[in-house]
Amino acid sequence: MNLVTISGPPSSGKTSVILKTIAAMTGRGIKPAVVKFDCLYTDDDELYRKAGIPVKKGLSGSLCPDHYFVSNIETVVDWGLEQEYDLLVSESAGLCNRCSPYIKGIRAVCVIDNLSGINTPKKIGPMLKSADVIVITKGDIVSQAEREVFASRVQAVNPRAVILHVNGLTGQAVMSSVPCSTMMHIISPPSRGWSCVSACRQPSAPTVSERRGSARATRWVM
């Protein structure tokens, strides 16, 4: 099973991008599932369920959402392995700008939108700074100049990340600086042999079974 962590500020387009990406995988024999982490409220689980995607959700309440993520992700991974999913996507709203819901060696994708303001890339800390791939959404409602300025602010904060411009409404990738036409290539299980991860200058993501450590999750609320 391939685990991919997708994070980003609230309403940046994470669910839209994930839904479009998974829809693009239809017919390829991949069994995907999603886990949604949020702080106080989410109805994303309903959207995933409606799309026929198995989903779990966890709300951190008064805890730091990223610490809550760390405490629970292994339990979720166990669920994914038991159910024999090929791909487990974790969606987290970045509510704690000091931390990030990323795991060393597991592909980290940050979704940020063109409307969030040109200083937002500097404000959201490790969630953007340590991402392998940055997806910029909502380019359809800003000008070309605004898209370019925003992308350069993003790249200045994280020069090593691959940046993809994706329209969350259509799933189309535009202005990609890499030869990937859709997010599908970023999050697809490498074992299927059609991921263009290497073309994106990203190291091949190890599968979860390769990454399993000894630490155990302590808490999981659904």
Ligand SMILES: Nc1nc2c(ncn2[C@@H]2O[C@H](COP(=O)(O)OP(=O)(O)OP(=O)(O)O)[C@@H](O)[C@H]2O)c(=O)[nH]1
């Ligand atoms: N115009 C436009 N709207 C978009 C795009 N991507 C997402 N949206 C809209 O932005 C809103 C928020 O999108 P979501 O996908 O729910 O965002 P999210 O990051 O999952 O939100 P939370 O999980 O609540 O933090 C929705 O109304 C989407 O239709 C885009 O590329 N262009």
Ligand SMILES: [Mg+2]
């Ligand atoms: Mg969402």
